[in-house]
Amino acid sequence: xxxxxxxxxxxxxxxxxxxxxxxxxxxxxxxxxxxxxxxxxxxxxxxxxxxxxxxxxxxxxxxxxxxxxxxxxxxxxxxxxxxxxxxxxxxxxxxxxxxxxxxxxxxxxxxxxxxxxxxxxxxxxxxxxxxxxxxxxxxxxxxxxxxxxxxxxxxxxxxxxxxxxxxxxxxxxxxxxxxxxxxxxxxxxxxxxxxxxxxxxxxxxxxxxxxxxxxxxxxxxxxxxxxxxxxxxxxxxxxxxxxxxxxxxxxxxxxxxxxxxxxxxxxxxxxxxxxxxxxxxxxxxxxxxxxxxxxxxxxxxxxxxxxxxxxxxxxxxxxxxxxxxxxxxxxxxxxxxxxxxxxxxxxxxxxxxxxxxxxxxxxxxxxxxxxxxxxxxxxxxxxxxxxxxxxxxxxxxxxxxxxxxxxxxxxxxxxxxxxxxxxxxxxxxxxxxxxxxxxxxxxxxxxxxxxxxxxxxxxxxxx
Amino acid sequence: xxxxxxxxxxxxxxxxxxxxxxxxxxxxxxxxxxxxxxxxxxxxxxxxxxxxxxxxxxxxxxxxxxxxxxxxxxxxxxxxxxxxxxxxxxxxxxxxxxxxxxxxxxxxxxxxxxxxxxxxxxxxxxxxxxxxxxxxxxxxxxxxxxxxxxxxxxxxxxxxxxxxxxxxxxxxxxxxxxxxxxxxxxxxxxxxxxxxxxxxxxxxxxxxxxxxxxxxxxxxxxxxxxxxxxxxxxxxxxxxxxxxxxxxxxxxxxxxxxxxxxxxxxxxxxxxxxxxxxxxxxxxxxxxxxxxxxxxxxxxxxxxxxxxxxxxxxxxxxxxxxxxxxxxxxxxxxxxxxxxxxxxxxxxxxxxxxxxxxxxxxxxxxxxxxxxxxxxxxxxxxxxxxxxxxxxxxxxxxxxxxxxxxxxxxxxxxxxxxxxxxxxxxxxxxxxxxxxxxxxxxxxxxxxxxxxxxxxxxxxxxx
Numbered sequence: 050x051x052x053x054x055x056x057x058x059x060x061x062x063x064x065x066x067x068x069x070x071x072x073x074x075x076x077x078x079x080x081x082x083x084x085x086x087x088x089x090x091x092x093x094x095x096x097x098x099x100x101x102x103x104x105x106x107x108x109x110x111x112x113x114x115x116x117x118x119x120x121x122x123x124x125x126x127x128x129x130x131x132x133x134x135x136x137x138x139x140x141x142x143x144x145x146x147x148x149x150x151x152x153x154x155x156x157x158x159x160x161x162x163x164x165x166x167x168x169x170x171x172x173x174x175x176x177x178x179x180x181x182x183x184x185x186x187x188x189x190x191x192x193x194x195x196x197x198x199x200x201x202x203x204x205x206x207x208x209x210x211x212x213x214x215x216x217x218x219x220x221x222x223x224x225x226x227x228x229x230x231x232x233x234x235x236x237x238x239x240x241x242x243x244x245x246x247x248x249x250x251x252x253x254x255x256x257x258x259x260x261x262x263x264x265x266x267x268x269x270x271x272x273x274x275x276x277x278x279x280x281x282x283x284x285x286x287x288x289x290x291x292x293x294x295x296x297x298x299x300x301x302x303x304x305x306x307x308x309x310x311x312x313x314x315x316x317x318x319x320x321x322x323x324x325x326x327x328x329x330x331x332x333x334x335x336x337x338x339x340x341x342x343x344x345x346x347x348x349x350x351x352x353x354x355x356x357x358x359x360x361x362x363x364x365x366x367x368x369x370x371x372x373x374x375x376x377x378x379x380x381x382x383x384x385x386x387x388x389x390x391x392x393x394x395x396x397x398x399x400x401x402x403x404x405x406x407x408x409x410x411x412x413x414x415x416x417x418x419x420x421x422x423x424x425x426x427x428x429x430x431x432x433x434x435x436x437x438x439x440x441x442x443x444x445x446x447x448x449x450x451x452x453x454x455x456x457x458x459x460x461x462x463x464x465x466x467x468x469x470x471x472x473x474x475x476x477x478x479x480x481x482x483x484x485x486x487x488x489x490x491x492x493x494x495x496x497x498x499x500x501x502x503x504x505x506x507x508x509x510x511x512x
Numbered sequence: 513x514x515x516x517x518x519x520x521x522x523x524x525x526x527x528x529x530x531x532x533x534x535x536x537x538x539x540x541x542x543x544x545x546x547x548x549x550x551x552x553x554x555x556x557x558x559x560x561x562x563x564x565x566x567x568x569x570x571x572x573x574x575x576x577x578x579x580x581x582x583x584x585x586x587x588x589x590x591x592x593x594x595x596x597x598x599x600x601x602x603x604x605x606x607x608x609x610x611x612x613x614x615x616x617x618x619x620x621x622x623x624x625x626x627x628x629x630x631x632x633x634x635x636x637x638x639x640x641x642x643x644x645x646x647x648x649x650x651x652x653x654x655x656x657x658x659x660x661x662x663x664x665x666x667x668x669x670x671x672x673x674x675x676x677x678x679x680x681x682x683x684x685x686x687x688x689x690x691x692x693x694x695x696x697x698x699x700x701x702x703x704x705x706x707x708x709x710x711x712x713x714x715x716x717x718x719x720x721x722x723x724x725x726x727x728x729x730x731x732x733x734x735x736x737x738x739x740x741x742x743x744x745x746x747x748x749x750x751x752x753x754x755x756x757x758x759x760x761x762x763x764x765x766x767x768x769x770x771x772x773x774x775x776x777x778x779x780x781x782x783x784x785x786x787x788x789x790x791x792x793x794x795x796x797x798x799x800x801x802x803x804x805x806x807x808x809x810x811x812x813x814x815x816x817x818x819x820x821x822x823x824x825x826x827x828x829x830x831x832x833x834x835x836x837x838x839x840x841x842x843x844x845x846x847x848x849x850x851x852x853x854x855x856x857x858x859x860x861x862x863x864x865x866x867x868x869x870x871x872x873x874x875x876x877x878x879x880x881x882x883x884x885x886x887x888x889x890x891x892x893x894x895x896x897x898x899x900x901x902x903x904x905x906x907x908x909x910x911x912x913x914x915x916x917x918x919x920x921x922x923x924x925x926x927x928x929x930x931x932x933x934x935x936x937x938x939x940x941x942x943x944x945x946x947x948x949x950x951x952x953x954x955x956x957x958x959x960x961x962x963x964x965x966x967x968x969x970x971x972x973x974x975x
Contacts, residue, residue, distance in 0.1 A: 085604070085605050086604050087604070089604065128952070133752070136614075137604050137611070137614070139601070139602035140601075141548070141550070141601065141602045142548050142549030142550075142602075148550075151599075152601065155599060162750075162752070175604075287625075289625070488596070489591070
């Protein structure tokens with residue numbers, strides 16, 4: 050039994066019926082060497098079983114504390130049943146990336162069962178070009194971007210015929226689900242030991258914000274004070290998602306980086322800004338003020354790596370969508386991004402981590418639920434106009450269940466007031482884009498993908 | 513805007529997070545004449561669009577009245593989007609009925625979105641033998657068994673190249689979602705007009721039950737007083753389902769009916785009783801008392817046909833699972849079934865229909881939610897040990913979207929305390945069985961299917 054940290058629990062408290070705070074990844078493989086049909090499902094289960102101990106969250110379920118007196122705990126699930134989690138499905142012909150996106154979009158629209166370990170894995174056959182895919186989803190409370198990458202790492206090998214990992218030192222043992230009496234007793238003891246925990250954290254965060262505001266006051270880049278404009282991406286979201294994947298040649302992106310001297314992250318933000326500008330302009334909805342990107346960054350301290358859990362923080366960057374010229378847009382984004390990073394360095398990585406300590410879990414959950422009820426988030430726009438998450442990936446080939454991986458597409462969550470998420474991962478010779486949107490806010494997601502591609506071409510040609 | 517009847521609304525009030533009260537049907541077709549891949553999806557949409565007006569619930573969504581002052585209303589959905597409802601997926605090779613059951617089981621485990629019209633349709637490719645399938649699901653609040661059959665009927669043609677039906681006399685018009693103010697005003701006016709509605713209905717039902725009890729007192733067949741024994745099928749259900757389909761040759765079943773002089777429904781109940789006896793005996797869990805089947809029967813008055821909505825009632829029949837000899841079991845079931853029908857005739861079809869009027873919707877929903885919270889249903893066993901629903905189907909071929917239908921498998925809901933549902937439909941030369949079970953209560957549903965088949969063989973050979 051292990052209690053969630055405040056940061057991990059935050060993703061549970063901020064979850065609403067529609068913003069389920071789930072993340073996923075689609076692994077595209079060359080399926081020619083794999084068995085097909087029922088044999089493929091058995092093959093995948095046989096491959097996965099000796100790897101389950103690499104990611105403890107795969108056999109742990111959440112148990113909530115009565116009256117939310119404290120954060121929930123993880124318990125080694127006594128009802129663990131791997132066949133519940135691993136499912137098998139196929140794409141209809143011809144098996145395009147768009148059909149894969151449609152399927153994954155539906156699977157991302159469905160909430161995980163919180164009475165079981167928080168993951169589902171789909172073995173997907175029938176992608177065109179002799180390819181297949183594995184789609185895995187989990188909850189943001191179980192893994193952040195970096196720990197999610199660790200989970201992904203436990204799902205991959207460095208060779209097609211890699212031997213299974215060493216068995217765990219200690220055999221896995223299920224735990225009994227703790228009784229409500231025990232959970233309440235533990236929580237009460239915790240509260241008695243640390244009565245000032247929430248208060249102290251709140252005071253520390255307030256001081257950091259005040260300090261940062263004094264220093265960078267005029268820039269207004271602190272905690273969303275940039276004032277993101279109203280756009281269609283920021284309405285109230287529903288439970289349904291659209292998903293699209295595409296990629297750019299990494300060599301071209303790196304050449305543009307070299308020619309311009311810009312950072313890869315700023316190039317990416319410029320492509321997203323350019324794509325959104327095109328999309329909104331065509332809809333006659335481009336606001337005067339620039340759109341704001343919510344950019345998660347890893348606040349994990351290096352030696353804490355290898356464990357599950359969250360150490361993510363974030364910064365806000367104006368995307369210069371009011372600027373038509375891509376080179377000028379890049380320059381403005383590079384400047385805004387550098388300023389945001391300076392603020393972030395002063396604020397420290399604890400900003401998001403400590404937010405949940407401000408009011409204690411019960412109050413946080415209750416007030417967030419109220420916010421949901423009154424749809425205030427739609428107006429307060431906590432998260433910027435769009436989430437843009439850029440994760441550096443490996444440049445050497447990876448394998449899963451004996452098949453060579455040809456594409457890796459991680460997907461981040463969308464939330465109330467932020468109905469669009471663009472997550473990027475470089476892998477081998479590609480820079481992959483995973484775009485997740487609310488189904489109704491962005492009915493024409495294919496057009497937005499075209500706009501992102503066009504924005505890249507335009508930027509590339511002028512650098 | 514149309515208000516739900518008390519009977520339809522009952523299925524909403526009795527819905528719990530795990531007992532979602534959803535029903536579905538799987539239509540198996542010969543797919544050789546159909547296009548494949550993306551062309552099949554377009555073909556299906558083109559076929560469906562001119563038929564939408566045949567089943568008004570397909571474009572109507574529920575709107576709940578604030579504080580549940582009255583039953584919810586149906587509104588012609590202003591956000592109707594047929595592409596949300598129609599989805600496309602394929603089975604992995606080899607495409608067995610078991611793989612179809614696995615897929616449908618997952619789709620039945622997922623709750624419908626109640627902010628949209630209450631249906632989803634999946635075009636499924638890749639069933640073996642050149643076959644395909646259409647799986648459609650909806651909510652029991654929108655259709656009962658008979659109206660569900662009407663919905664199914666609107667999905668089928670009498671010829672492969674049947675022309676589309678006549679267009680509606682009046683073009684479909686979306687309605688604005690009524691404001692909370694209007695909903696409350698309407699509900700208050702209704703309450704003012706009919707202050708005694710609930711009281712009168714409660715008094716009428718109580719009198720009917722008392723009368724029936726006096727007359728058939730010793731038989732104890734009234735409203736679940738049979739005292740269903742404890743079995744694994746009657747624990748607390750989770751959100752997940754298992755689904756299996758199989759069929760028996762209808763000619764063999766009819767021959768056995770003729771030889772024995774028994775009713776088809778009693779033969780079917782004897783097969784189910786025999787299968788459950790075998791299954792529980794092998795698990796060393798066979799109770800001394802006979803299992804009780806909850807048998808929905810149509811209480812619809814003949815001239816009210818053709819409309820959506822519910823007129824279903826039910827009876828309880830002891831399945832003589834304490835009896836080893838199949839012929840004796842059949843005789844006991846025939847007797848119990850005749851007695852239950854006599855009680856039902858006295859009680860009238862209004863029993864279930866009026867239950868929701870007992871306390872008014874707000875109280876009904878609140879008390880049922882309490883029941884769920886305290887898991888009392890697990891002990892009170894409102895629904896018998898198993899639901900057995902036998903629907904006579906057509907003996908002539910039907911077609912859907914230009915393809916000949918080779919199998920029709922409707923599926924009923926399971927509920928708290930009743931984790932197993934067997935629904936039968938005769939079609940052409942087959943008697944199809946659809947078995948829906950809670951995923952955890954019946955982990956070995958394939959074995960139960962074998963037991964049902966074996967029970968039929970045993971019964972057939974001794975008649």
